[in-house]
Every structure is written in C-alpha cells, then in structure tokens.
Amino acid sequence: EQSHYSLEKSVDILGIGRRNLRKIATDERFHLRLDELRREIERDLAEGNIPVCVAGAAGATSTGIVDPLAELADIAREYKIWFHVDGAYGGALALSEKHRAKLRGIERADSVTIDPHKWLFVPFAAGAVLLKDGGRVLRDAFDITPEYLSEERGGADVVFDFFRYGQLGTRRFNALKVWMALKTLGVRGYAEIIDRQIELTHYFAARLDELVPFTRAGEIETAVCCFRFTPSESSALTHAEQDALQRALQQRVEQSGEAWLSTTVLHGRRALRVNINSFLTERRHIDDLLELLRREGRELMKQK
Amino acid sequence: EQSHYSLEKSVDILGIGRRNLRKIATDERFHLRLDELRREIERDLAEGNIPVCVAGAAGATSTGIVDPLAELADIAREYKIWFHVDGAYGGALALSEKHRAKLRGIERADSVTIDPHKWLFVPFAAGAVLLKDGGRVLRDAFDITPEYLSEERGGADVVFDFFRYGQLGTRRFNALKVWMALKTLGVRGYAEIIDRQIELTHYFAARLDELVPFTRAGEIETAVCCFRFTPSESSALTHAEQDALQRALQQRVEQSGEAWLSTTVLHGRRALRVNINSFLTERRHIDDLLELLRREGRELMKQK
Numbered sequence: 026e027q028s029h030y031s032l033e034k035s036v037d038i039l040g041i042g043r044r045n046l047r048k049i050a051t052d053e054r055f056h057l058r059l060d061e062l063r064r065e066i067e068r069d070l071a072e073g074n075i076p077v078c079v080a081g082a083a084g085a086t087s088t089g090i091v092d093p094l095a096e097l098a099d100i101a102r103e104y105k106i107w108f109h110v111d112g113a114y115g116g117a118l119a120l121s122e123k124h125r126a127k128l129r130g131i132e133r134a135d136s137v138t139i140d141p142h143k144w145l146f147v148p149f150a151a152g153a154v155l156l157k158d159g160g161r162v163l164r165d166a167f168d169i170t171p172e173y174l175s176e177e178r179g180g181a182d183v184v185f186d187f188f189r190y191g192q193l194g195t196r197r198f199n200a201l202k203v204w205m206a207l208k209t210l211g212v213r214g215y216a217e218i219i220d221r222q223i224e225l226t227h228y229f230a231a232r233l234d235e236l237v238p239f240t241r242a243g244e245i246e247t248a249v250c251c252f253r254f255t256p257s258e259s260s261a262l263t264h265a266e267q268d269a270l271q272r273a274l275q276q277r278v279e280q281s282g283e284a285w286l287s288t289t290v291l292h293g294r295r296a297l298r299v300n301i302n303s304f305l306t307e308r309r310h311i312d313d314l315l316e317l318l319r320r321e322g323r324e325l326m327k328q329k
Numbered sequence: 330e331q332s333h334y335s336l337e338k339s340v341d342i343l344g345i346g347r348r349n350l351r352k353i354a355t356d357e358r359f360h361l362r363l364d365e366l367r368r369e370i371e372r373d374l375a376e377g378n379i380p381v382c383v384a385g386a387a388g389a390t391s392t393g394i395v396d397p398l399a400e401l402a403d404i405a406r407e408y409k410i411w412f413h414v415d416g417a418y419g420g421a422l423a424l425s426e427k428h429r430a431k432l433r434g435i436e437r438a439d440s441v442t443i444d445p446h447k448w449l450f451v452p453f454a455a456g457a458v459l460l461k462d463g464g465r466v467l468r469d470a471f472d473i474t475p476e477y478l479s480e481e482r483g484g485a486d487v488v489f490d491f492f493r494y495g496q497l498g499t500r501r502f503n504a505l506k507v508w509m510a511l512k513t514l515g516v517r518g519y520a521e522i523i524d525r526q527i528e529l530t531h532y533f534a535a536r537l538d539e540l541v542p543f544t545r546a547g548e549i550e551t552a553v554c555c556f557r558f559t560p561s562e563s564s565a566l567t568h569a570e571q572d573a574l575q576r577a578l579q580q581r582v583e584q585s586g587e588a589w590l591s592t593t594v595l596h597g598r599r600a601l602r603v604n605i606n607s608f609l610t611e612r613r614h615i616d617d618l619l620e621l622l623r624r625e626g627r628e629l630m631k632q633k
Contacts (some may be wrong), residue, residue, distance in 0.1 A: 034496060037470075040344035086475070150454075150501045166341070171334040171390070192338060195446055197454045210428040305469055 026051045027085035029111055043231045045074070055243045055291065057081060057092040068103055078107040081193065083128055084115020085143075087289040087298065091115055095130030102133075110134040113152070115247050117144035120215040124223060127246060136162075144219065144247075146304060147206045151199050161191040192308070221254025222248040222301045229299060229311045236315065238322055242291050249299040253290060254318075256326050268295035277321040330355045331389035333415055349378070353607065359547045361385060361396040363404065365541070370408055382411040387432055388419020388448075391593040393553025399434030406437075406615065414438040416558040419551050421448035424519040428527060431550060448523065448551075450459055450608060451510045456502050467494040503610060527604045533603060533615045540619065541624055544596050552605040558622075560630055572599035574629070581625040588618045 026048045036046045047065045049057050066076050079101045081092035094110060101108035110116075110131050116139035118124045119131070131137060137155045141147035157163055167187040188194050210218070226248045233239050238256040254274045259267055274287045275297060289298045299314070330352045340350045351369045353361050370380050385396035398414060407431035414420075414435050420443035422428045423435070433442060441459045442484050445451035451487045456618050460466055472493040514522070530552045542560040558578045564573055579592045579601060593602045603618070 028471045031498060034471065035474050037473075038342065038496065052436065130614075140499070149499055152499070167336045167338065169337050169341075193454075194335060194452055195444065195456070 026057070027055055027087055027090070028080060028082055029086050029113065032111075041108060044155035051292075053203065055088045055090050055099040057097070059093060061094050062097070066100070066106075076104060077104050078109055079108045080111060082115075083110050083112040083118070083131060084247045084249075086114065087249075087253055087291060088243045089247035089300070091127045091246050091306075092120075093130070094128060094134070096129045107135045108133065110137045113138045113140040114143045117215065117219055118141075118247065120212050121218060121219045125219050141203045141206065144302065145203070145206060145215065146210070146218075148314070149204045151202055153193070153203075157300070160184070160190055167191055173247075184301070194279045218304045219248075221302065223302075225301050225306060225308065226299070227252050227300075227312055228308065232263075232265060232315050233318075236319060239318070242294075242296045250299045251289065252299075253294075253296050254322055256322065258326060258329070264294065271297055274318070274322055274327055277325055278317060281317060281321065283317055284310075286314075301311070330361070331359055331391055331394065332384060332386055333390050333417065336384060336415075345381075355596075359389070359394050360619045361401070363397060363400050366401070366404060370404070372411075375410075380410050386413060386419075387416040387422070387435060388551045388553075390418065391549035391553075391595060392555055393604070394423075394545045394548065395431045396434060396549050397434070398438070400468055402434045402437035412437065413440045414441045417442045417444040418447045420444075421519065421523055425508065425523045426520060427524050427615050440549045442464050445507045445510065448606065449507070449510060449519065450514070450522075451506045453499070455506055457507075463546060464488070473496055477612065497557045511513065522608045523552075526608075526610070529605050529610060529612065529615055530554050530603070533588055533605075533611065533619070536615070536619055537622075540623060543622070546598075547598045552553065555600045556603075557598075557600050558626055558629075560626065562630060562633070568598065575599040575601055577629055578622070578626055581629055582621060583623060587621055588614075590618075 028048065033046060035041055036043055038313065041277060047069070049062045062079070069076050079097055081094050081097040084093045085092075094155060098108055100106075112119075112128070112131065115128070116131075116137060118128050138147075139153050139155060141151040144150050147171070154163075172187075187200075196238055216276060223245070224243050226256050230241060230245055230250050230252075233241060233250070233252055238254060240253050240255045242251040242253055245277050253267075255267075259270055271288050272295060275286060278284055278286060287298045287300075288295055290296070332352065335381070336373070337347055337350060340347055348521050351373070353369060354365045356362050365384070373380050383401055384453055385398050385401045387395045389396075390632055398409055400411055404410075411597070414515065416435065418422075419450075420435075420441060422432050440463050443449075443459060445455040445457060446453050458467075470533045476555075486553075490499060527549070530549050532557075534545060537545060537556055542558060544559045546555040546556050546557055558574055559571075566574070575592050576599060579590060582588055582590060591602045591604075594600070
C-alpha cells in the first residue's frame with residue numbers, strides 16, 4: 026500500500042499487469058500487515074495464481090517507514106517467493122551503526138534497490154539494484170552481445186560491461202560518482218549525516234507536537250515526518266475540506282520561497298510531509314520551518 | 330538482419346519473446362529485402378500471428394545503410410502495422426540538405442529513435458524517441474501519478490514532466506544538453522560536419538580501393554565504411570581463418586595506440602569497420618589510418 030509507484034510501472038512493463046499487483050494493507054503504524062500478506066498469498070494460491078515476488082519497503086516514500094523485513098523474509102522463504110527490498114531511500118541506514126538494526130532481514134533479500142542519488146547524496150541518475158548472486162540473474166535476462174562488440178568479450182573485464190545488466194546501451198560512467206562519494210564521505214561520514222538528519226527529524230516532530238494546530242501522522246523511522254494542519258476550527262470541516270486545507274498550507278509555504286515540503290496521502294487522508302535530505306540542514310532551519318508553518322497556518326485560517 | 334540489438338532486448342522486455350522477432354534478410358547491398366518482409370508478414374498472418382511493428386534502420390549499426398523507408402511505410406500502412414524507424418545514428422541526416430533525401434519516408438513513421446549522443450555530438454546518455462502524436466502514446470503507457478507528487482499535476486507544465494513518458498523517475502536534465510548543442514552548432518553547423526564526415530568516408534573508401542590487400546564490403550550511405558583485409562596469400566585460407574585475420578588486424582591497429590576501429594559480421598563473414606564520428610577528424614587522420622592498416626597488415630602476414 027505504501028510501496029513506490031515504480032512497482033506499478035514495473036508490473037506494467039513486465040506484462041504482469043497491475044491487476045496482478047497485490048497491494049498489502051498497512052496497519053495504523055503504516056507497516057505492511059503480515060497477516061494480510063499471508064491471506065493474499067493463500068488466496069492467490071487457492072485461485073491457481075503463482076505469487077512470484079514479495080516486495081518490502083525500507084524507507085517507504087510517503088512515510089519513511091521500514092517494513093518488518095525479517096518476517097517478510099520468513100514468509101517469502103516459506104512460499105519460495107523472490108524477496109525484494111526497496112531500499113532506494115532507506116537502504117542508506119545500513120551505514121549507520123545506530124540505525125542499522127531497522128534493516129534486520131534485508132540480508133536475506135534476493136534483490137535490493139538502492140538509489141545512491143537519494144540518501145547517499147550522489148548527483149542524479151545513480152539508481153542501483155543489488156543481487157544476491159552478483160548479477161548473473163541480470164545477465165541471463167539482459168545480455169545480448171552484438172557482433173560488432175564481440176572483440177571485447179571473453180576477458181575478465183566482461184563483468185564490468187554494465188550494458189549487459191540492463192536495458193541501456195550507451196551510458197554514462199555513473200559508478201564513478203558513487204565511488205567518489207564513498208571515497209569523499211566514507212562510511213563514518215555517511216553515518217554522521219544520516220544520524221544527524223534522523224535526530225533533526227525527531228527534533229522537528231517533538232517541537233511540532235507542542236504546536237497546537239498540528240497533529241502528527243505515523244512514526245519517524247528515517248528522516249521523514251508526516252503531519253496534518255488541524256486547527257480547532259477545522260474539526261467541523263468535511264474530510265475533503267480538511268484535505269484541501271493541507272494542500273493550501275503546502276502551497277502557502279511553497280509560495281513563501283522560504284521552505285518546501287510536500288503532501289502525501291495516508292490511509293486515504295491528505296497529510297503534509299517533511300523529509301530532511303540535505304546535509305546542510307541545521308536546527309535553525311527546523312526552527313524557521315516551524316515558525317513558517319505556524320505563521321502561514323494562521324494567515325490561512327484568517328482568510329477563511 | 331542488420332537491426333540494432335536493442336530490438337532483441339525490447340521484445341524480451343515486452344514479453345513478446347525473441348522467437349517472435351522476425352529478422353528480415355538483407356540483399357547484397359545490406360538493405361532490408363522488401364519481398365522477404367512481405368513474405369514473413371503473409372506467413373505470420375496465415376499462421377494466425379499478428380504483426381505489430383515494422384522496424385527499419387536509418388543508419389544500421391554495422392553498415393550505416395538506410396533501409397528503403399518509403400517502401401517500408403507503404404507496407405506498414407497496407408497491413409496496418411506500427412512503423413518504427415531506428416534513426417539512432419542516421420537520423421541526423423535530416424539536418425543535411427545534401428543527404429536528407431536518403432531518409433525519404435521517415436516522415437511517415439509512427440515513431441523514430443534518435444540518439445543525440447551519436448551523430449549530434451551530445452554527451453552520453455541522451456537517447457530519444459519521437460512520436461507522431463506528441464507523446465500521448467507514451468503517457469498512456471507509462472504515466473502513473475503518485476499521491477505525493479500530485480500537487481504539481483494539472484498545470485500546463487505537466488507535459489514537461491518527463492518521468493510520465495518512460496520508466497525512469499528521478500532523472501538528469503538531459504534536454505538541456507541537447508538544447509545547448511543545437512544552440513551551439515545550429516542546423517548549418519551540424520550539416521557542415523555531417524557532410525564533411527560522409528565526404529571523408531568516401532575519401533577513405535576511394536583510397537582503400539587503391540590498396541591491393543583490402544576489399545570493400547557494402548556501400549557508404551552515412552559515415553561508415555566496411556571492408557576486409559584480403560592479401561593474396563589469404564585466398565587459400567578457410568572462411569574461419571579469414572575471419573580470424575580480420576580480428577587479428579583489428580587488434581594490431583588497437584594495440585598500436587594510433588587509431589581504433591571495430592569489426593562486425595556481414596552475411597556471416599567478419600569484416601573491419603570504420604565510423605568517422607569525431608568532428609575533429611581530418612583528411613590527414615584518414616591518410617594515417619590507411620598507412621597504419623597497410624603497415625600492420627604487412628607485419629601480420631610476415632608473422633604467419
């Protein structure tokens with residue numbers, strides 16, 4: 026339910042079709058419900074459908090939450106299903122001693138998505154997929170050797186021909202960016218930034234809790250915090266009107282030119298969403314954002 | 330038969346399967362044989378298969394030749410099949426008044442591939458596909474709007490959200506590179522370079538024809554020239570040995586560090602392949618390459 030829209034694109038492209046994508050409901054903490062997953066698998070098996078892949082989120086886009094990966098691994102193994110973890114954003118937690126435990130179970134995944142251009146601060150277009158068996162699966166799927174490139178085949182360096190692992194032919198030397206970033210920051214450097222950003226998100230949440238017209242939604246597991254603008258006057262509004270209020274506040278904040286946040290939808294209801302993803306963000310920026318939210322919220326209600 | 334390997338990747342990914350890809354034989358000039366195409370379509374229809382796409386090459390990778398596009402358009406229209414032109418390399422001919430006529434018929438294609446990173450000299454990773462109806466087909470296929478991006482939807486600028494047209498989400502601003510290159514060189518600048526490179530290729534071919542131990546293969550329609558190293562002593566060799574000779578000469582040239590060329594396979598036989606694709610290439614470089622080929626060829630035969 027909280028999975029990235031790329032899963033929908035993927036099943037479309039694979040020809041599996043979106044009607045065969047089962048979105049598993051999440052609980053009140055926005056974690057994938059294991060009982061629901063099991064029920065859907067059993068139902069599919071009973072109907073003669075073959076479940077091929079279980080995908081868990083490690084840092085869901087909207088909430089930043091991490092699904093119960095170890096339990097997902099158990100279920101995947103039990104039913105002999107491919108286990109994929111979308112760690113595009115949250116996979117970076119692996120670099121933090123303090124937060125690594127949240128990913129418990131990811132080591133049993135058959136494949137893991139990680140986007141170094143997200144929480145590893147590498148410039149755009151550096152998505153990656155890691156495979157348990159080192160890419161043989163990808164080569165089996167994608168490798169086609171045209172005759173005019175065949176003189177380079179066969180050597181030990183063949184494993185570095187990245188066009189053998191995916192759709193693209195001509196491509197940039199993206200690995201260099203990732204390598205440079207790793208060399209520049211190192212594991213400790215990454216851990217420090219990641220730890221600080223999670224701490225700042227908790228700080229934001231704690232101060233937000235003190236502000237009367239805001240209500241938090243979901244938990245903080247990475248550096249994402251969701252919440253709603255809920256002034257007392259809004260309790261009489263319809264759900265649609267309350268949703269519109271969130272959008273209106275987002276737009277005011279955006280138009281102020283001082284900060285930017287997004288909105289998302291959680292269990293059918295619009296919410297505001299903050300994701301701390303710049304290593305330049307400090308406490309004073311959080312304080313400024315809180316003040317901005319309070320001010321724009323007040324102005325918004327005045328106009329109503 | 331001379332199509333790019335990306336067609337094989339595409340049918341794999343689409344789930345159509347390589348067994349449903351019909352490679353149409355080419356004639357002695359390496360152009361797609363229209364009679365063969367028609368025969369394959371008729372055979373498929375007779376067997377209850379539905380032909381969905383006819384793909385012609387405008388600048389085939391190995392030979393640089395351009396298929397008879399106008400005739401392909403006729404056949405595609407006759408059978409109501411999608412007509413695609415792979416102009417990844419040769420599409421750039423459209424910018425040259427002198428050579429544009431070679432693409433006659435491309436204007437009737439439903440879709441055209443063009444890679445600005447090939448003959449338009451844009452840095453890597455700037456592949457493009459042009460569609461007759463301005464991209465609606467691509468949006469229908471790929472557009473999925475996640476909730477956390479929905480506040481940006483609906484405006485006039487929605488057509489510029491390129492992630493709605495393909496698989497990639499987060500992406501570089503590639504269009505800027507293409508735009509900058511167009512602004513820098515302009516249509517006339519491009520035409521001048523393209524015309525010069527084709528002329529240089531003809532020059533290379535003419536001088537090669539004067540060299541005894543070489544035999545040309547195919548024609549020059551873009552800036553590609555294929556040929557074989559055929560010293561008199563080699564006429565007694567088997568086909569496999571003659572093929573090995575081409576590879577051996579390619580490797581010697583590469584190891585000299587002075588020039589680079591590739592090999593390819595034309596109608597089952599290995600050939601050498603020169604593609605002039607740098608706007609810095611001048612006549613003297615061609616002369617040097619010819620001298621290098623002669624010298625390395627002589628050395629190669631001495632060692633036999």
